[in-house]
Amino acid sequence: MSQSSLKNRSLLQPMDRARVVEIMGSRFGIPPEAFEGVSFSLRGRNVWAFSLPEIPDLAWETVGLRVISVRGRVPKPTTAALQLFGRHATKNVVDLGTEDALKFAAGERQRISAPVEDGYVVVSHGGDVLGCGQYLDGELISLLPKERRIGRAEPEEGRSGRGDL
Amino acid sequence: MVIRARPEVLIPGGFDDGGVPFEEMISRPFKRLGIYLIKANCSGMKGLDRYRDVIPDFDLFVEAIRRPLPVTARINTLKTDRDRLLSRLRGAKVAFTPFIWYPFGLRLTVEKPGNLLESLMGQIHIQEEISMVSPVVLGPKPGERILDLCAAPGSKTTQIAMMMENWGLLVANDPANTRVASLRSNCERAGAVNVVVTRYDGRRFPDRGFDRVLVDAPCTGQGMARKDLKVLDRWSLKRSLGLQRLQRALLRRALQVTRPGGAVVYSTCTFAPEENEGVVSWALGQVRGVRLEDASVRGLAGSPGLAEWEGSRFGDEVERCTRYYPHQNDAGGFFVAKLIKE
Numbered sequence A: 001m002s003q004s005s006l007k008n009r010s011l012l013q014p015m016d017r018a019r020v021v022e023i024m025g026s027r028f029g030i031p032p033e034a035f036e037g038v039s040f041s042l043r044g045r046n047v048w049a050f051s052l053p054e055i056p057d058l059a060w061e062t063v064g065l066r067v068i069s070v071r072g073r074v075p076k077p078t079t080a081a082l083q084l085f086g087r088h089a090t091k092n093v094v095d096l097g098t099e100d101a102l103k104f105a106a107g108e109r110q111r112i113s114a115p116v117e118d119g120y121v122v123v124s125h126g127g128d129v130l131g132c133g134q135y136l137d138g139e140l141i142s143l144l145p146k147e148r149r150i151g152r153a154e155p156e157e158g159r160s161g162r163g164d165l
Numbered sequence B: 001m002v003i004r005a006r007p008e009v010l011i012p013g014g015f016d017d018g019g020v021p022f023e024e025m026i027s028r029p030f031k032r033l034g035i036y037l038i039k040a041n042c043s044g045m046k047g048l049d050r051y052r053d054v055i056p057d058f059d060l061f062v063e064a065i066r067r068p069l070p071v072t073a074r075i076n077t078l079k080t081d082r083d084r085l086l087s088r089l090r091g092a093k094v095a096f097t098p099f100i101w102y103p104f105g106l107r108l109t110v111e112k113p114g115n116l117l118e119s120l121m122g123q124i125h126i127q128e129e130i131s132m133v134s135p136v137v138l139g140p141k142p143g144e145r146i147l148d149l150c151a152a153p154g155s156k157t158t159q160i161a162m163m164m165e166n167w168g169l170l171v172a173n174d175p176a177n178t179r180v181a182s183l184r185s186n187c188e189r190a191g192a193v194n195v196v197v198t199r200y201d202g203r204r205f206p207d208r209g210f211d212r213v214l215v216d217a218p219c220t221g222q223g224m225a226r227k228d229l230k231v232l233d234r235w236s237l238k239r240s241l242g243l244q245r246l247q248r249a250l251l252r253r254a255l256q257v258t259r260p261g262g263a264v265v266y267s268t269c270t271f272a273p274e275e276n277e278g279v280v281s282w283a284l285g286q287v288r289g290v291r292l293e294d295a296s297v298r299g300l301a302g303s304p305g306l307a308e309w310e311g312s313r314f315g316d317e318v319e320r321c322t323r324y325y326p327h328q329n330d331a332g333g334f335f336v337a338k339l340i341k342e
């Protein structure tokens, strides 16, 4: 028991909050105040956010919310993180109409012209955040985790084979 | 403080019903459908007949069990606020009726609520109405140390996180591997940042000093029959008694890890007194300095706990527990006890 909790703790490295605030600020213009009371730590290649008075001495599975993946060249915010903090974003936000929001929710790609830079974007509908997308050459790619997608579960008519989303 | 009423059924106030008696109000929809109540027929409803003498309006109870549950959801204030969400639903032409007893609960007129964009965004969480009761009775506050001992899949965990305004320590524990996956995904969807997920056997949970502990125990689930009538076939007295051992040990451990002055809420979704009053009254005798507090909720109809059952005397004190029957609120069935550690 205490052994595995020791193991846990070594897996969790404190993370410089300025670095996280910088990542979210430079790409999305989210102000530092949005992260008030939140601490960050690095576990493997993911940044986790938590707002706890202490990390209890327990053999835990997870502590807080996974907010950024630092696996790739560019840090990728999770949908969960953008749903929580993305409402404070001031740039690289794509707000979709209902029709397009449903496509995004289903995991589909779509051509869209939006005043954003290529890369990760906050995707919203009516000002409320749907999740993380990627904008590339005029196309918006849905990065919603598979298990979070909704709708279009059945294969579309005229399409051969099974639904591949 | 809620003043404890004594009648068998606590009639909720605030219905806009023009003073129609509760019973009649409940049976109205049937009459409109041309269905007239006949003497309760429990065929295919194994294990319910034993409650004939303790459940008020037993015929209505049996009738309610046969009907599917209304679709309900909880507004997640970690992601949105109530007005904003309600205006979104109006915009999406989703009809809703807020609960009379809880401002964050809604009945929805929609077939697949999980397919709403508001679900995807985590602004609403699909949750059975009566299951929202235990966190409300627990009453967690921001900054406190809370333990949810049997947490998966996390409907109540995420409700507690929202009541804590995402601040303080919330340990969500459940030993079941596959269920912990949905617990984690629900916490993610809710945007909870103050949750620590653990996988202990709750009977041996190691940490101590919690302000409040929720024991939403594994049970025979009779109160969920409206979701799936098959739960009734699986019921047997032997199963209730087997679970009772586990439930007792879980509740005892919960009381042990609570700080003096703290509170434990014990809830189940079954009607079996063996798993309810039979667990609570035993725990009162096991841990010193524990008393029961009223577990009723203003605006929800419920019945007091049973002081005795089939020859076992649980004591008058357990009448402070609350039993919620499906026909009383057109919801699921539930049992809630609130224990205070002196």
Ligand SMILES: C[S@@+](CC[C@H](N)C(=O)[O-])C[C@H]1O[C@@H](n2cnc3c(N)ncnc32)[C@H](O)[C@@H]1O
Pocket (backbone or CB within 6 Å): B131, B149, B150, B151, B152, B153, B154, B155, B156, B157, B173, B174, B175, B176, B179, B200, B201, B202, B203, B216, B217, B218, B219, B246, B250
């Ligand atoms: C009624 S469910 C909990 C529902 C949950 N509170 C919610 O609101 O979503 C009971 C849970 O108890 C868990 N359980 C079973 N044995 C347990 C034990 N020994 N210690 C702790 N939890 C246990 C089960 O895995 C199950 O997830």
